[in-house]
Amino acid sequence: MNAEEFRVAAKQLIDYIADYIEGLRERSVLPDVEPGYLNALVPERPPERGESWNKLFDDIEPIVMRGMTHWHSPRFHAYFPTANSYPAICGDMLSTALSCIGFTWNAAPACTELEMRMMDWLASALGLPEHFFFQHGPGGGVIQTTASESTLIAMLGARTKILLQQGLDNRFDADDDSNQRHQILSRLVAYTSDQSHSSVEKAAMLSATRIRLMPSSAIDLSLDAEELRKKIVQDRERGLIPLIVIATLGTTNTCAFDDLEKIGTICFEENIWLHVDAAYAGSVFVCPEQRHYLKGIEYATSFTMNPHKWLLVNFDCNAFWLVNLSLSIYVRLQLTLITSNEKIILLFKGSKTKHENQDRTLDYRVIDSNNFYYRSSLLFHQHWQIPLGRRFRSLKLWFVFRNYGIDGLQKHIRKQLELAKLFGQLLKTDDRFELIDEIRMGLVCFRLKGSNDLNERLINSINHGRKIFLTPCKVKEKFIIRFAICARTTNENDIFFSWNLIKEFTDNLIESNNQ
Template sequence: MDAKEFRRRGKEMVDYVADYLENIQTRRPLSDVQPGYLRQLIPGEAPQDPESWDQLFPDIERVIMPGVTHWHSPHFHAYFPTSNSYPAICADILSDAIGCIGFSWIASPACTELEVVMMDWLAKMLELPDQFLSGGKGGGVIHGTASEATLVALLAARSHAVNKAKECHPDMTDAQILGKLVAYTSDQAHSSVERACLLGAVKCRLVKSDENEKMRGDALQEAIEEDKQNGLIPFFCVATLGTTGCLSFDPLIEIGPVCQKENVYMHVDAAYAGSSFICEEFRPLLNGVEFADSFNFNPHKWMLVNFDCSAMWFKDSSDVVDAFNVDPLYLKHENQGAVPDYRHWQIPLGRRFRSLKIWFVLRLYGVKGIQDHIRKHVRLAHEFEELVKKNSAFEVTHEVTLGLVCFRLKADRATNETLLQNINKDGRIHMVPSESKGKYFLRFAVCAASTESKDITFAWEVIQELADQLM
């Protein structure tokens, strides 16, 4: 494909994308293909000779679309949202064209410099403490996912903890120290925290949450005391703002002082909920963030920035830079130290020009446009909550704070499981379940940017119809 053909086919592709997104509500949100479906539809080997665009293009509908779960359908209510917007798609086209690998400042100065400024813009929008801004010790970086951010925080804290333990116990080997390190998180935290502990080869202690699914300061303190008495070394804690299961919020204001007193690194995972903190009415949920050593949320979940874009800030970036520093000659440059070389802030070397899509989205929506988007989703969740409350066969199981409603039929687990299976088999809407403290419930998340009140009413009618058939 030369530039002339790219101009033509690129425009066709843009039309296809616009048609797809404009008419997405007509497609079944959850794909119903069987495993292995795709292998039947394309050859087992790559073509020897080039094919034409006209041969390729129809295969999008024939091969790909049957196996797509349409996350941007207004009838998709599973997991948490993932964002999609035309400005972000345009920025990604430009990022793909520039195609730089911005591991150091000199590898593409704009890639690093726009990221530094965008992370400051975002931090100011969330009103994060000034220590997280660039210019001093702090600063932000864009990762692909919240899981990477947690792992990077854990590895940075681990390196620091090993060095500190060696100062006190010069006789101990690194391996002996590692065997004693313990990380803490709530039993409601995302599985990526346990995974980070496995990858980091440290113990993970799941602190029992209270009746509102929050990790409390006294429960954390008790767990730390017990571990210290057993000769272990507490070093890391992940607090969650907006748990995946039921959107509970750990009180940072209680957990922070415990971490500070015990010299435990505190990371805050606000993967989904973080976007809401640009609205002042939700910002009290952030109280205590000043105790955090690092903070992370996913603009790709709820801020109209397409996947992947996970924003992470450090209060002291030397925590991470010193932990992973290797400096081969071929990566050095004359301006080292004047600006971040983001290769030191992450696990891979290569990195995409992701800040472009934040820049496009923030400029073309403005903070107000994004606030409207968040507030609309929260309003729609409350509309759904009201509908559930009006039907005495159902109950809302957890407080509705943002765009997630957890609810169940007032019936046993098996009935609720069957209801969910029937909803997904029916295919008009898509949802996933969760459970906590032995109680199974259904999660209704407002996901697509295009979701409106009529989609909420539609979903509730489908759920009631299938529940009526079951009861």
């Protein structure tokens, strides 16, 4: 494909994408396929000779779209939203065209510097304390793939901090017969709620860290701060080392909020790393009236949220901040094999890592204790992520901020909050249903009065109809149906459509039970 052919193909594909997004109401949300459907449609081996663009384009519908769950359908109410907007798509297009690997400033200056500025823009938009800003405070942020990666990195950084405090590093030299490092690592404990995301447990497993899933409150499903304090004291008495507390703002199951002020006070008094996971709900803080949930954020050591969930930035785009860049030394020592500033084993053995502007800018990969950016005398972060390569993700964030503005993002969030309230009001008109707790953010948790089995049968029948898509959860042995406002294009008519469909399937289920 040459440039002229690319122009034709790209324009055709852009028209197709726009038609697809605008026509999603006409498609079933869920596909009608069985596992392995694609094997009969795609040959076992690639073609020997290249095929025409038109032939490839003609295969999109029967092969790809036939097996797609349409996450951006206005009637997709499962999981949590994954954002989608036209300016974000444009940003991704440009990022793909540039195809840089921004692991160091010199490799792509715009990639590094725009990301730093966008992390400050985002921190400002969310109302985060200034100590998380590159420009104003001692901290700073980076764009990751997902909140799962950010949680793992926070846990690894906290682990290395403990080792350094004991006069050790994180190297596991085969010739080191000392057991001191292993003895310390085997005593580390992470704490989180039993309602936290599964990625927290995964991070503990990957970092070989013990984890305590603290029981959540029976009232609001938040982490019980007093029980946390008791368990920390008990663990210290047992000779264990409290490592990190992961608090959640907006849990996956029910969008419950942990009390940051209470938990943060404990972490401050006990000198424990506090990581705050606001993957879904973090976007809501662009609306000042929602920032009461952030009370206590000043205690956070690290904070993460997903613009790609609710802030109209397409996947993947996770934001991760550290309260102080001097903490990044712990992340650096955990995620790289550096023997000096002159040698990076992961890149080129024995090669020089410095470039001519090394002393005047930040590298997400390279650290130099004499480096500075905006301010001096700080240890700079490198390898705030697992991979070496970095995509130019900040472009789509920049495009969205520029095109929507803070006002446009606030209107989007507030509209979705109102749609969730509308669905809750409709539920209250039918005494066969019960709301589970209050409506939080864009999520409504409810159930049909009766057994867990009855509710499971209801959601299965709804999803088998493929016109809307819901996902369940089980909390305190109770089967719950989750109704999330997901798509940017969802409106009141879609809510009424989904509600009427739920009532219809409920009528059929109850009728079949009575026969």
